[in-house]
Amino acid sequence: MPDTIPGSLRSYLHGLPGVDEVGVRRRAADLATRSIKTTAKRAALDLAIRMVDLTTLEGADTPGKVRALAAKARRPDPADPTAPPVAALCVYPDMIGVAAQALAGSGVGLASVATGFPAGRTPLEVKLADTRAAVAAGATEIDMVIDRGAFLAGDYGKVFDEITAVKAACGDAHLKVILETGELVTYDNVRRASWLALHAGADFIKTSTGKVTPAATLPVTLVMLEAVRDYRAATGRQAGVKAAGGIRTAKDAIRYLVLVKEIAGDDWLDSAWFRLGASTLLNDLLMQRTKLGTGHYGGPDYYTID
Amino acid sequence: MADIPPRIPPRIPPRIPVRRTYKLYVGGAFPRSESGRSYPVTSSAGVHLANAALASRKDVRDAVVAAREAFPGWSGRTAYNRGQILYRIAEMMEGRRAQFADEVAAAEGVSAGRAQAIVSAAVDRWVHYAGWADKFGQVLGGANPVSGPYFNLSQPEPTGVVGVFAPPGSPLLGLVSVLAPVITCGNTAVLVASERAPLPAVTLAEALATSDLPAGVANILTGRLAELAPPLAGHADVNALDLTGAGALAAELEALAATTLKRVLRPGQDDWADPDPGLSRIRPFVETKTVWHPIGR
Numbered sequence: 001m002p003d004t005i006p007g008s009l010r011s012y013l014h015g016l017p018g019v020d021e022v023g024v025r026r027r028a029a030d031l032a033t034r035s036i037k038t039t040a041k042r043a044a045l046d047l048a049i050r051m052v053d054l055t056t057l058e059g060a061d062t063p064g065k066v067r068a069l070a071a072k073a074r075r076p077d078p079a080d081p082t083a084p085p086v087a088a089l090c091v092y093p094d095m096i097g098v099a100a101q102a103l104a105g106s107g108v109g110l111a112s113v114a115t116g117f118p119a120g121r122t123p124l125e126v127k128l129a130d131t132r133a134a135v136a137a138g139a140t141e142i143d144m145v146i147d148r149g150a151f152l153a154g155d156y157g158k159v160f161d162e163i164t165a166v167k168a169a170c171g172d173a174h175l176k177v178i179l180e181t182g183e184l185v186t187y188d189n190v191r192r193a194s195w196l197a198l199h200a201g202a203d204f205i206k207t208s209t210g211k212v213t214p215a216a217t218l219p220v221t222l223v224m225l226e227a228v229r230d231y232r233a234a235t236g237r238q239a240g241v242k243a244a245g246g247i248r249t250a251k252d253a254i255r256y257l258v259l260v261k262e263i264a265g266d267d268w269l270d271s272a273w274f275r276l277g278a279s280t281l282l283n284d285l286l287m288q289r290t291k292l293g294t295g296h297y298g299g300p301d302y303y304t305i306d
Numbered sequence: 307m308a309d310i311p312p313r314i315p316p317r318i319p320p321r322i323p324v325r326r327t328y329k330l331y332v333g334g335a336f337p338r339s340e341s342g343r344s345y346p347v348t349s350s351a352g353v354h355l356a357n358a359a360l361a362s363r364k365d366v367r368d369a370v371v372a373a374r375e376a377f378p379g380w381s382g383r384t385a386y387n388r389g390q391i392l393y394r395i396a397e398m399m400e401g402r403r404a405q406f407a408d409e410v411a412a413a414e415g416v417s418a419g420r421a422q423a424i425v426s427a428a429v430d431r432w433v434h435y436a437g438w439a440d441k442f443g444q445v446l447g448g449a450n451p452v453s454g455p456y457f458n459l460s461q462p463e464p465t466g467v468v469g470v471f472a473p474p475g476s477p478l479l480g481l482v483s484v485l486a487p488v489i490t491c492g493n494t495a496v497l498v499a500s501e502r503a504p505l506p507a508v509t510l511a512e513a514l515a516t517s518d519l520p521a522g523v524a525n526i527l528t529g530r531l532a533e534l535a536p537p538l539a540g541h542a543d544v545n546a547l548d549l550t551g552a553g554a555l556a557a558e559l560e561a562l563a564a565t566t567l568k569r570v571l572r573p574g575q576d577d578w579a580d581p582d583p584g585l586s587r588i589r590p591f592v593e594t595k596t597v598w599h600p601i602g603r
Contacts, residue, residue, distance in 0.1 A: 295540070297543065299544075
C-alpha cells in the first residue's frame, strides 16, 4: 500500500533537506579507507557473495548461458562447497522460464527486470503487462525502472502512480525500483527519488540499470542508505538497497558493506536488505576467498568466464 | 635629508638539489610501494646512494594484474612491431648512457671505462633480441611433414605472464639479459630487481616508459627477494618463472611453482652473461601451437 503524503507530493519532496555534496563525497571516501583483514575479511567476503544478484542482461543472452549462470548461482565455487550461494539470479523476462527450471529447489531468488528495461519508455499498460508476465513465469523479484524523463520534468505524480501500479501487479514478488542515479544528475534528486519510491511501496531501491555510466557509486549509495534508514525511523517499514553496476572487485564490495554498516546499521547487513548487482564481481570474491584459504593469489584462469 | 642606509645585497639562498625518487614501475606508472616503505641503497664501497622503494606482496599482486592486462595487447602485436619497440628501447638507453654508466660504476664498483662497456653490452642485448623478435618463430616452428595431403604447421606462442628474478650481481646487463628475451616473444613480465643494487633497474624502467613499450608489459619491483619471490612464484596467474637471480631460494620457488604447473627456467649462475644466447632464453617461455589445415599440397 502506498503511504499517504500530507500536502502535495512536490512540496513534500522539495521539502526534504538538501544533500551536502562535498560532505557526502568526503564521508564515502573516508569510509572507503577502512581496512578489513583476516577473519573480518573472510566474513565480509562470504556475506558479499550471499548478497550478489548474479546478473546477465545482454542482448546476446542464450538459454545455455542462463543455465550456466544458474549453476554458478547455486554453487559459485565448485571446488569449495563452503562457498555460499548467491542471493538471486537476475535475467531478462524471456529467460525466466529457463532460469526457474535451473534454480528449482535451490533457494536462490529469481529476479527479472521489467517495465521496459532499461529506458522505461513504454506505456503504463505495457509496463504492467511486462510485470504480470514476469511474475506469472516465476520471477520472485521484479526490478522495475522509473520514468526518469517524467521525474526530471517534475511530474512526480506520474512516477509515483506508476510505481504503485507496478507494485500492485507484482503480487507477492518483491519490487526493486531502479532510480538510474546516473541520469538524475544531483544528489538532491537521488534523495527525492528514493523517498518517492519508498512512499510508493518499493521493497528495495536500486541505484542503476548498469547500462548508464556512472552506475553505482559510493556517495550515491550512501544517500540511498540514509533514505531507507530515515524512512524506517519515520514509518516503521524497512526497505532495502541494491547497488548495481560498476562493482567489479572484492575490495569495492567490502567498501559497500562498510557503508551499509555505518550508514544504515547492522539490520541492513543481510541479503534480505542489501544486494550487489554484478556479474564479474563474483569471480573476484571467490578468488579473494580462495586466497585467504590457500595463501596464494589466484588467477582468472581458474574461474568460469561468464 | 636623512642618510640613506646602504643597500644590503639580497642573500641568495643556496640552491637545494632536486633529488630523484626511485620508485616501482607497475602498469606503466611509477608508484611508491603500496606499503609506503623504502630501504637504503649503498654503493659497492658502502656509500649511501639513495633510498629505493621496498615493494610488498601486494605490489607483486598489482604487478601481476598489470602484466595480465597488458598480455593480450602485447602478444597480439606483430612480431615485427615488437622488434621495432625493442630497438627503440636500445635507442632510449643510449640517450641515458651517462646516467646508466654512473649507476653501474657505483653499484658494481668498476672503472668508468668498464661501466661504459657494460652499458654498451646492455644496449646491444636489446638490439640482439629486437632482431630475434620476428625470426625465432621460423626457427622454433615450421611446417611438419605428415602422411596425407594436409598442411601441418607448428608455431610458438607466448606463455603468458612471466615472473623474472634478475641476477643480483649485475644490476643492468644481467637484468636486461633476462628481461629482453621474455618480452621479445610476446610475454609480459614481472621482474624483481637486484636487491642490493636496484637503481639501474629503476633508470631502465624510465627508459622503458619512453620507448613505446605498452604499459604493463614490463613491471619492475625493487625490494627484498625473500619477501617478493614466494608470492610471485605461488601466484596462480603467473605462467612461468625465470629463476636466474633466485639464488638459494630457487628450490623453494620451484616447489611453489609446481602447485600451479608453471614453466620454470632454472639456469646456471652466469648463463645470462653469454653474449650470444641464441634462443636459450626464448624457448622456455613459448608454447608450441600446432594446427592442421585440411586442404594442402
